[in-house]
Amino acid sequence: SQTIHQWPATLVQPVGSPLSLECTVEGTSNPNLYWYRQAAGRGLQLLFYSVGIGQISSEVPQNLSASRPQDRQFILSSKKLLLSDSGFYLCAWSVRETGNPPLHFGNGTRLTVT
Amino acid sequence: TQLLEQSPQFLSIQEGENLTVYCNSSSVFSSLQWYRQEPGEGPVLLVTVVTGGEVKKLKRLTFQFGDARKDSSLHITAAQPGDTGLYLCAGRGAGSYQLTFGKGTKLSVIP
Numbered sequence: 544s545q546t547i548h549q550w551p552a553t554l555v556q557p558v559g560s561p562l563s564l565e566c567t568v569e570g571t572s573n574p575n576l577y578w579y580r581q582a583a584g585r586g587l588q589l590l591f592y593s594v595g596i597g598q599i600s601s602e603v604p605q606n607l608s609a610s611r612p613q614d615r616q617f618i619l620s621s622k623k624l625l626l627s628d629s630g631f632y633l634c635a636w637s638v639r640e641t642g643n644p645p646l647h648f649g650n651g652t653r654l655t656v657t
Numbered sequence: 658t659q660l661l662e663q664s665p666q667f668l669s670i671q672e673g674e675n676l677t678v679y680c681n682s683s684s685v686f687s688s689l690q691w692y693r694q695e696p697g698e699g700p701v702l703l704v705t706v707v708t709g710g711e712v713k714k715l716k717r718l719t720f721q722f723g724d725a726r727k728d729s730s731l732h733i734t735a736a737q738p739g740d741t742g743l744y745l746c747a748g749r750g751a752g753s754y755q756l757t758f759g760k761g762t763k764l765s766v767i768p
Binding site (some may be wrong): 550586588592602615632633635642643645646647648649650651653 | 663686688689692696697698699700701702705721747749755756757758759760761
């Protein structure tokens with residue numbers, strides 16, 4: 544069966560510090576990978592998605608970047624965090640097919656920038 | 658930009674009551690999905706609807722996709738405390754990998 548791991552679960556970082564959140568998927572190959580941000584228990588904003596190694600699409604101009612160094616690894620980074628980067632970050636994967644594949648989410652990282 | 662509006666934003670009801678939440682857009686979607694999210698966890702898929710007018714049932718939950726594929730509803734019969742959570746609708750445009758999410762309806766079912 545497929546699993547998705549996301550860490551850390553919680554993170555408190557000072558303004559101006561760097562960030563690295565990691566997400567890995569097991570049990571599937573060639574997945575589409577996604578990073579979402581959720582504000583205060585509300586809807587999800589798509590930040591980045593990837594259809595393959597090294598292929599990253601950005602949806603929102605911001606202080607963050609993403610990389611996919613391996614097929615099942617997706618990393619969210621920042622060189623200098625802002626207060627507005629606080630939020631709940633969710634990684635997700637889906638099978639790479641046309642149609643209506645569901646998104647499978649990790650359990651998220653609660654980031655607080657102080 | 659495709660937007661999904663969900664209503665109500667918050668709903669607090671007694672155990673055993675019925676409820677309906679709505680998901681509306683001015684855009685047409687090729688499919689629409691409903692997810693439920695519990696605090697501190699990621700959303701989990703409940704259902705996917707793809708055909709205009711389609712109705713799907715999942716135990717006490719009934720999902721409907723509008724005829725024009727611009728809106729959807731979720732009806733819960735005899736709500737239970739275990740139904741408590743954030744309900745999110747998400748639409749996918751034709752040929753797109755991307756899902757557009759609504760802001761969700763936060764449901765609390767009081768025992």
